[in-house]
Amino acid sequence: MRSLSLRPRVAMAIYAHPDDADVAAGGVMAHWASQGCAVHLVVICDGSKGAHGSQTKPEGLREVRRAELQLAADLLGVAQVHSLEVPDGDVTNSEELRSTLVGLMRHVRPEVVLGPDPTATFFGGVYVNHRDHRETGWALLDAAAPAAAMPLYYPERGEAHQVSWLLLSGTLEPDVAVDVASTIDVKVKAVLAHHSQTGDDAEGISDVVRGRASQAGRPLGLSFAEAFRSVELAG
Numbered sequence: 001m002r003s004l005s006l007r008p009r010v011a012m013a014i015y016a017h018p019d020d021a022d023v024a025a026g027g028v029m030a031h032w033a034s035q036g037c038a039v040h041l042v043v044i045c046d047g048s049k050g051a052h053g054s055q056t057k058p059e060g061l062r063e064v065r066r067a068e069l070q071l072a073a074d075l076l077g078v079a080q081v082h083s084l085e086v087p088d089g090d091v092t093n094s095e096e097l098r099s100t101l102v103g104l105m106r107h108v109r110p111e112v113v114l115g116p117d118p119t120a121t122f123f124g125g126v127y128v129n130h131r132d133h134r135e136t137g138w139a140l141l142d143a144a145a146p147a148a149a150m151p152l153y154y155p156e157r158g159e160a161h162q163v164s165w166l167l168l169s170g171t172l173e174p175d176v177a178v179d180v181a182s183t184i185d186v187k188v189k190a191v192l193a194h195h196s197q198t199g200d201d202a203e204g205i206s207d208v209v210r211g212r213a214s215q216a217g218r219p220l221g222l223s224f225a226e227a228f229r230s231v232e233l234a235g
């Protein structure tokens with residue numbers, strides 16, 4: 001594990017569900033935004049199945065989660081949210097999704113792309129990574145390397161763009177950690193903005209978010225960090 005301190009001018013976070021980015025990378029997104037980086041957030045799903053009770057209606061939940069997403073993005077200082085509004089559970093690493101992501105990468109032209117590590121399936125024998133997360137991860141890898149950088153892929157989607165770094169969260173093989181001590185408070189607020197997911201135990205959620213960030217920072221002596229699997233793509 002090594003410390004990574006990038007200062008991108010443009011970054012793009014690509015995640016499946018409305019709350020995924022805040023949980024995985026809210027600290028680094030807020031940190032970069034505070035330094036003047038244009039942070040774009042691509043959310044593939046509409047959040048319409050993010051409930052455990054059968055009383056919740058997908059249509060109502062979709063509206064609630066759209067508002068929560070914008071509130072959280074504003075807290076982090078996100079420049080623009082790009083919602084693809086795919087129903088929860090329906091994400092597939094399809095030609096259509098790859099084409100859309102290539103188009104967004106070529107339009108926004110991020111130096112760094114953040115997103116889920118699709119190779120992580122089982123966590124600690126107690127959690128199976130959501131299919132939407134895995135499909136999102138595969139789609140963003142395929143879109144960034146090599147499609148967005150090669151002009152003959154999706155020529156109708158704009159001028160080719162080489163992403164320099166991929167930082168993958170929710171990974172079993174983290175190799176870098178980013179110091180988020182200056183933004184851990186705003187990360188907690190952004191996570192709590194997704195009230196439909198976090199419920200009323202704000203203190204408990206705050207403890208979990210801080211605890212994970214503290215654990216991620218420990219190998220490097222950082223008070224709070226976010227850990228990623230990194231890929232530095234050759235230009």
Ligand SMILES: [Zn+2]
Binds near residue numbers: 016017020133
């Ligand atoms: Zn999710």
